[in-house]
Amino acid sequence: MDRFIILESSLELVPEEIADHPAIVSDARRRRKKAVELLLDDSKHYSAMKTLEHREKRGRPDIVHQCLLLLLDSPLRSFEIYVHTIKDEIIRFSRDTRLPRNYNRFVGLMEDLFKKGKIEANGKVLIEILNVELPEIVGDRNVLLLTEKGERFEAKMLEKEVSICIGGFAHGDFFDKTLRNLGRYRAVSLGRESYTSLYVTSKILCEYERVRSSEDS
Ligand SMILES: C[S@@+](CC[C@H](N)C(=O)[O-])C[C@H]1O[C@@H](n2cnc3c(N)ncnc32)[C@H](O)[C@@H]1O
Structure with missing residues (x-):
């Protein structure tokens, strides 16, 4: 997966x-x-x-909200969704999650999540803060780190099982600790400018869907 x-x-x-x-x-x-x-x-x-x-990397839950809505809307079921936070927490979002589209309701849901550790509906855990570290989440897949400083993206980079990592913050760079925790990763660029997380998520998701859908046909 x-x-x-x-x-x-x-x-x-x-x-x-x-x-x-x-x-x-x-x-x-x-x-x-x-x-x-x-x-x-x-x-x-x-x-x-x-x-x-x-400070420049903090207090922008709207970025996570937008990227999650995009990823959860994808009809492709070949990928899982994780959010790693600036505090190094790992949150798993089940693909069955129906995330509120309204931002204020999303904020309320995330506050509930941080209080209870998980969000359940009909006896099923939909969103959960996991007791794991980043290396366990990236696993031994091919790790692609989206960054303006990487080598130019090519569809063949998606040929094997991948962990696609996109920054969920507005300004600044990745922490060294995070990069170390990714293990062996490939820095991949969509262009030399710095784009928003939403644009990068949408662009790489389109490429990903194109590659995985063509594998199925
Ligand atoms: C607004 S940027 C964060 C700011 C930071 N200067 C940067 O580009 O890493 C949000 C995220 O989008 C991704 N990103 C931005 N521009 C990109 C580009 N040209 N190619 C690939 N990924 C990009 C990176 O994962 C980045 O962390």
């Missing part, structure tokens, strides 16, 4: 260190939740985030 992995995704709860900032406190009051139960969101917590380390 192939895997799509959204790497270092901007998906985390509000960290303790900024939980008493006025922007967070007022959002928590409005949402009737504890500050540390809120999903960190740059569009609401901008002023509170100024002091955070790696």
Whole structure:
């Protein structure tokens, strides 16, 4: 089974260190939740985030939301979907997940996930935070890391079982630790410019579908 992995995704709860900032406190009051139960969101917590380390890579759950909607919509069942977060957590999304298309509902669902560790429906686990590390998720497949600095993408790179890794953050580079955890990977580029995660996901998903569908026919 192939895997799509959204790497270092901007998906985390509000960290303790900024939980008493006025922007967070007022959002928590409005949402009737504890500050540390809120999903960190740059569009609401901008002023509170100024002091955070790696601030440029954090607080963008909308990126993960968009990429997940795209991947989950694919009719091809030959791949699994994982989200690796900036805090090194691994979340598995079952292909049967019907993710809310509304962003605010997605935020509520992710807050629930971080609280309970999993989301179930009709006795089936749909979304789950796994107790595993990144190397176990990439496995011994061919690891393709999408990056503007890689060799030009070619369809033949998808010939064997693959783990396709796309950054789920807006700015900055992958951490060295993440790159080490990928093991032997191939850096693959779709062009020399930096594209959005959504554009890269859609482009590589199209290529992937084309290759896998032609294998079936
Ligand atoms: C907005 S970028 C993150 C910013 C960062 N400067 C970068 O390009 O890695 C989001 C992700 O899209 C992918 N990406 C962006 N531009 C790409 C390109 N030209 N070719 C392949 N992947 C790309 C990478 O996985 C990247 O982490």
